[in-house]
Amino acid sequence: MQTHVKALIVGGGAVGTGIAYALSKAGWRDVVLLERDELTAGSTWHAAGLLPYFNMGYATSHIHDHSIKLYKTLEEETGLNPGFSVVGNLRMAQTQARMDEYELYASIAETVDIPHEWMTPAQIKERWPLVRTEDLKGAIFHPTDGYINPADVTMAMAKGARDRGVKIERRWQVDGYHWTGDHWDVTCTKMVEKGGNLVASEEQVVIHADHVVTATGNHAQRTAQLLGIKIPAVVVEHQYIVTEPDPALVEYRKMQPQHPVLRDADAKWYVREERGGWILGPYEKNAPARFEYGVPDSFRADLFPLDLDRIEAEYMSFIHRIPSSENAGLKDDYNGPICYTPDGNPLVGPVPGLRNMWLAEGFSFGITAAGGVGHYLAQMMTEGEAEIDMASLDPRRFGRWMTTEYAARKNEEAYDHVFILHHPDEERPACRPLKTAPSYDRMKARGAQFGCVNGWERPNYFGPLDAPESFDHDARSFRRGGWWKHTVEEATAIRETAGMIDATAFTKHKLRGPGAAAFLDWFTTNKLPKVGRINLTYALTEAGTTRTEYTIVRLAEDTFYLVSAGAWQSYDSDFLAQAINDNVERFGPMWLDDCTGMHGVFALAGPNARAVLNKVVRDADVSTVLSNKRFPWLSARRLELLMCPTNAIRVAYTGELGWELHHPMEMQNYLFDRLMEAGEQHGLKLVGARAQNWLRQEKSYRAFGNELGRDATPLEAGLDRFVDLSKQFHGKAAMEDVGIRSKCVTMLIDGPADADPWGREALYDGDTKVGRLTSGGYSVAFSKSIGMGYVRPDLAVPGTKLRVRMQRKLWDAEVTEDSPYDPTNARIRIDG
Template identity: 75%
Template sequence: METHVRVLIVGGGAVGCGIAYHLAKAGWQPLLVERDELTAGSTWHAAGLLPLFNMGYATSHIHDHSVRMYAGLEAETGLNPGFTRCGNLRMAQTDARMDEYMLYSATAETVGIEHEFLTPAQIAERWPLVRTDDLKGALFHPTDGYINPADVTQAMAKGARMAGASVQRKVQVNGYRWTGTEWVVTCERMVERGGNLVPSGEMFEIGAEHVVTATGNHAQRTARLLGIKIPAIPVEHQYIVTEPDPALVAWRKAGNPEHPVLRDADARWYVREERGGWILGPYEDGAPARFPYAVPDSFRADLFALDLERIEREYMSMIHRIPSSEQVGLKDDFNGPICYTPDGNPLVGPAPGLRNMWLAEGFSFGITAAGGTGHYLTQMMTEGEAEIDMASLDPRRFGSWMTTEYATRKNEEAYSHVFILHHPDEERPACRPLRTSPAYDRQKARGAQFGQVNGWERPNYFGPVDAPEGFDRDARSFRRGGWWRYAKDEAEAIRGAAGLIDATAFAKHVVSGPGAAAFLDGFTTNTLPKVGRINLTYALTDAGTVRSEYTIVRRGADGFYLVSAGAWADYDRDHLLKSAEDFMAAGGDPVGVHDVTTQWGVFALAGPASRDILNRLIRDPQPETALSNSRFPWLSAREIELGMVPVLALRVAYTGELGWELHHPIEMQNHLFDRLIEAGEPSGMKLVGARAQNWLRQEKSYRAFGTELGRDATPLEAGLDRFVDLFKDFRGKQAMQQTGIRSRCVTVLIDGPPDADPWGREGLFHDGARVGRLTSGGYSVAFGKQIGMGYVRPDLAAPGTRLKLRMFRDLWDAEVVEDSPHDPRNARIRADG
């Protein structure tokens, strides 16, 4: 075995072998080690389904790549992976479910996934064993199907070997040590004794420039060895296999094709044919998490006892949907561990706090994702970034505040939510509230309906004060939900008077020290602000795309306060710390990076009356001019006193109105909240949530990280040239310039359906061809119609260009408008008083 490799992959399931396959194709010649046999983890008992359906853009690309890749494995390797392309029929019992499918269709169309809609009559004609009298319709993927998990894993392993990879079985990793230039990985041979796998005592070390962990159910052991948190914990998943169904046997003997994989999402199960019978796989309530700390040494290719009572409802539903299955007995059953994460998405990318350590953990659909994950992770490792934005799967999206209990409960919830209606305004209830700002109870008493951002409770909108339990859940919809009118009132309040937004969840970092200015100058694209001033700027990837967005406040010659997206606090901290370390290692002066997110609360006050409201509270020797343009101009920061509260006030407003962000000691938040409520009452100030704010920022064409801004677009493509100083050097500059302009970010106004707004997943069309997609969508109170932002071909980005937008399978008129269609000259945000 090699003692030094470029990359070591730990874990020989489908995901690990998929990564080995692609890294070997890229010329990195990986070594893969597996503690047992290939496929010995969850891979061996997986049902092998290949569902293309996914509401996420990155995950859709991953699944699509896998399905395309698997189709060619036999020709390449000579091994048949057992791919049956029978299609997938996803049925709907309700209009809401059909709305979900139509929203998914918009995402699938932008990815290029083939699909069609079927009526109940069409389903009955094609597959008469399926009961359709209570269906609204279905979504059909003709290229979907299933595969033999063990065979596809072995085929990828062989393909990896053919390209130069090595695979070693019965090797357990017991430790990792970073030397500053490489990982030293302590390994031990494992041997079979009495049917058990036990350590042999033969120890050795492997040096590796890079390590990828794909340890599946053993992720918690991996986390302890690395000294990090990996919220990937298995949950029981059971499925049953029936005896042959005479009606199905007769159907096939008559020369009819195999049924597609059947999914009754409202009944929460999948069913497919299996040797004349059926496989039923339910996603029921009450499935428990297992092995929250470690998989027992005695657990190998083992299963748990079946719990039929837990899946009785789903089993009876199968009989309802396929009546011929009622008289069929059970032949086999499986109940094994499948890894989940708190949001159901896998963890793919750099490990937090570690160099050259890559995670590929938490795959609940590992067979479907294995090939695509290998493809895009290989791009990240070998090219600097993937061609698609993989931030939604980044391991650093989960904060270090997360505990084992939190991950366990949220993973159980993720399992039970596989087949729920995935509303774009969905908010899952488990483990909430947990992270709350001090004013949480005050806001809740005023009707706040909260969403969760990185664990923080943040108001989405303010409903009626006496709203019953479950009000927010019932208000959700794929169209204009019950919350819509409240968000509209809030948006109109900011445009017409004033609104107060709790922005405490913002990530906040202090960067200071003798080298702080030089470090940030090379770390970000924009010119650094002068003392007391503010700049918006971007940190780029090595591929020249947008890594993070920061509002930088310069508080002194060597002191900076950075504000960034609350959902990405740990993501930003990790990048800041590693980049500062690199700067100092290259000879730069000392730089300190400190996360102060939990020390500072933030209220954003915006609207034409915001200055009047603050004037009622400010304590200043010259209060009449304290907030004037002469003393407090736009894009400046000052320390002020609002009553008894010292505040770092930033004259910025994400809503595009006159306004300030009020950064305050978090322990004084309740006092400040009460004073602001009192001062705002004479001006008609309303409490405002995140949904109205999102609409308002689109009226100003403000790009948002995670939607318009990401690791698949440069700031020049995003139309942010004014925040890029090409006269200085900064990380990613050359790659950004070499990339050129592949597409451009635009704002569009839409004449859409009367009861719905776009969500930011829809395709844009010109002359019948798809030319781009939305990344954000909503409603404009300024224009009284739908609004969206997205990317189109550069030749179609000029204001006045007429496009079409796909919503609910129809095409609607859309027009590209100038940036910042509301108040394009920023007269309102600069207003003096």
């Protein structure tokens, strides 16, 4: 056993071997992989081996694409056939809404160059006559994917890794992790088989590892306990059945090639051929979570008891879709563990609070993802960042507040939602409401339809007061849903009168101490503000790309209040804390407090915002306290709003006169009532996040997770004014070395009459794909669709004519100047 390694990988399924393969290919030689049983002994052995391209996420689409392309090269490289049957994948639609989903997905696929074709019911029937098509609207067909043998592809990647020097050790279990300050000491125990069970022997070794990657699959909860963290990856039961040969299929195959993998998403199942019969894999309701607190020692390559009654509806719909299958008896059935996370995406990246510890857990589509995850995680480990933004898979997207009970229930929901309509405005109901601001009930009584951000309930929009509980669900659409007209009214109120937005979910930190100013000056790209002022600034990755956006309020010479995106509290907190710890000796002592839950935030904006605040502010000279002279744009000061002390910041993400009112959480209801009373005569309207998203695009305000991420620099994002190149800051040299590969632009779009872009669509110059949207919506100022995205630098010129892919058509778009609405910021600075 090699005891000093560059990287130790724990887990020998498809994902673990994929990471070992990729690290070896990246040039790391001192790599060891440990498997407590045999390679593929976890979920890999009973996986159906499907390789679906379909995914609504940009990063995950890249991952699946890399895997599928990699698997086609493994036999030539390793001599082992991974069993890849490139039969294609036909995803059928029974409704127009499902076709709308496929059309949106197809535009995302175009940004990754994923090949796809459209098929009519008649074309399907002509090509695959065993499929019933009279109740279908159509289908999308991926000709280049199919299915693979999970064990064979795992062994092929393992051989590729071994050929480059990776050591793979079986029957070794990790029993402890200890960080020494510069490496991990990992205690490992030899496992032996007794009576059909694996038991620990007395033989132990300690491996000294610079890096550790856990890819422990079903055993993620045990890994979490050993590391003292929460990993919201919990097993859910998944059943599938294998039929006896179908005589009609056997006859068909005498003259025809295999059927593609068939998916009837509206019926919630997939089907593929298997030795003259069929494999049916349903995603039914009420599949339970298992092993919430760890896998029993006696559970190895085992299965759960069957519950075929649970999948009866899916089985009958399978017979409806392929009528000849009724003549095929059941041959085998499986009910095995498959790991999920609360949002269905895996956990790939650094462990919060730990150094050189990496997670690759929670894979519900592990065979599809294994090769791509290995590739991009290896880039993160060896180069500092992946070439694509992996934040959507980052383990730190889930906060420390998350419990095992929450994860288990949300994972059951994620399983059930595999084949639902994945609306871009989808909001999943399980485990909600959980985190609520005090004014939650008041907003709900006024028609709030809530979204969920980092567990917080946040109004997306305000619907009709008499709406039934199902209104929000019924209002969703791939086009302009039932919520759209309400959002138009809210955006119009901000532009014409006044609106108030609940921004309590913002992430908030306070940094203080003698070293705070010097540290922040090095840590961020912009000049630090003076006391009582604010600035917008960015922290960079090692690769010079955008890691986090901060609004910094300087409360005193050595005290700073940092506001960042609400969805990324744990992500930002971990990043800040590690950077401070690394540099405290360099800059001096400082203390960081996460005060997100201490302060509520109301964003008040619009031409009448000052008039509303004047009704409640108390000052020696109320008539001037909110004037430009005493309270200029981009400044902050303490305001007494009747009996509520408030840290008011003169900034507005909507591009109108406005303030963010940061207040004690326990006084939120008091402040809410007083502001609503004060706003009655000034047209104050409650406004949700969707209207805010539209309005910020009219101002070309970039959003973290959309325009801002780990795959673009602030200079590529067009944020030069927030980057002070006269000073030295973290990531500066790397940022300059990257140069300008693409540029962020805002564009106005002459789109379809019943739809707006969602921010995932492909952009074209003529018939040439030149970029993609990262945000989209509707502009009340210009009465047309609006979007932001990245294009080649030569196309980022106002007046450039481009086209956007929506509903399978290309629609005209024009690049505008930055901030097409009020480009001089006159409305933000209006005095009074």
